[in-house]
Amino acid sequence: MKQFDLKSEFIGMPLKKIKENFRFPTFINNINSVIATGKILEKEIQTTDFKWYQMNVLPYHVRHENRTNGVIITFVDITPRVNDLKEQEKLVVEHELLLDTIAHDIKNPLVGLNLSFRLIKDLKDKNSDKFLTLISNHEKSLQEIQKVINGLVESRWEKQRYQAAVELIDLPNIIEDVRLSLSQQLIETNARITHDLKVGELTFVRRKLRSMLYNLISNAIKYTPASRSPEIIVRSYMEDGYFVIAVKDNGIGMRSEDQKTIFDKFQRASKSVDGQGVGLYLVQTIVSQADGKIDINSELDKGTEIRVWLKS
Template identity: 60%
Template structure:
């Protein structure tokens, strides 16, 4: 049985270890007790959130502005009451993005939650990269679409001209010209077909399919549109009943990015966007459902919504290519899209992706 002096020495050593840990960690961390009083923070947290020594012992409510996260106190209360870890992306006053993890501090003897430990992982580069990647993908696909679209009309005109010339009197020089024209026309056709095959076919430039977790893709999209979510106050909920599928990562991310981004874009500013993402398996299909509370789509507009350069609301920023790309990606994989919408109330897009049984799993 250790003596009292030994117990005190052990406590002093434990406290010294804890102080050394807090002093040397490179991650911003806060320790907040059950009464929402700030008890300790690491040096990186001091620098990042402009904290000072006098903040220790103060209610977090008095310094919450330093974190630029208006639901921070509510999030802490939730973790204390439930004992469950909470993860969320937040933006700080210097406009950087962090993955905030709130972990319950549980007293081993009583198993009661006596506060929380909050860690912040800088994800600004990841968000920047994702946004840039989505921009490059959109520009690349728009360029390819524009080339294939714009080159079809000259091909058609050349074909009609060729047919007309073939009906003219058979002269040797004319025949030679026709042969050259025919050869050029076939060359252009081959270029277009090659371009389309390289984009959607199984050529070597085609991205490979892989086993994906839908929640990871949703998380990537959430990070890519984080500024829009913050500005609009959008609430994105999930009901994931089927989690895994085999698909091309870039294409699946593009599908979700466009649907979720549109849901935010086409919600009136008078109300915050509310988006529900559901996934489930229906027979041989992996179904992704995205429901919003936006302006809705009229029956007339639904007939043309997937056409290139078509937009529901011409005054809204965009190129009118997003849903065209979504439909092209889904159709090229053998899937389909359905729309259920009520103007003024909202819209539900359902994506049906055909899957072999071994590529999907239920939770």
């Protein structure tokens, strides 16, 4: 009753005349499809108050006539799930960034400190007891720091390996989860996501695949000028023994020189867009760890297509 203003006198009227609170309503087409096919339809829809519902459309089958002449529609509030997905995505990005920072930004300076201490130890004046004691204490402290960082990195990765189970994944479901996570951005920018999936299933780590698609689609939205609505298409197909996922947009594009460094950490195609320059770096890291490859085709003011190649 929250989504339909139903009254008894509406019985017999065309459903399209009944007032409803859905954004981008297509439920009449969905009803016709269920009646025509006799198959259950499940989809997520959003209402004008920006809540999300799981809509299930079931065929109403008249047995003695052996035909479907109506439907039963149920709605389940999934707004908390959508909000949870958004929070989980933030945590995944923060977790990946933390691991990267520990593994690279902190360990590298420690290597430099090690080299510095070796140079100090090689100095000719080693007669001072105080000097030698100081060097010894510093070395012990450095070793303890190294142990802590190594332990932290190893424990994080061991936990991640345990959780990162490879499984058979339904790609349309992952795309839909990403779409739900980005629902607010899609609404604000009037963005449209379509897909052309020649292959719909692949074996991979669910969290990592979702993180990749989230970053690619999120970037496609962010790097589209305000003067036009983002048009994003996700394609999948097999080529040369690889499962290929391609994400194409109609955004600002980038220069050829920027394409060479766009996957480097903290690199961005445009400084005018908010962000840390970490998203594509994480995508490239995930792909590299899976022994895959990634390429990019972009043209200024005409858009960008990024293809991820994963071993099948």
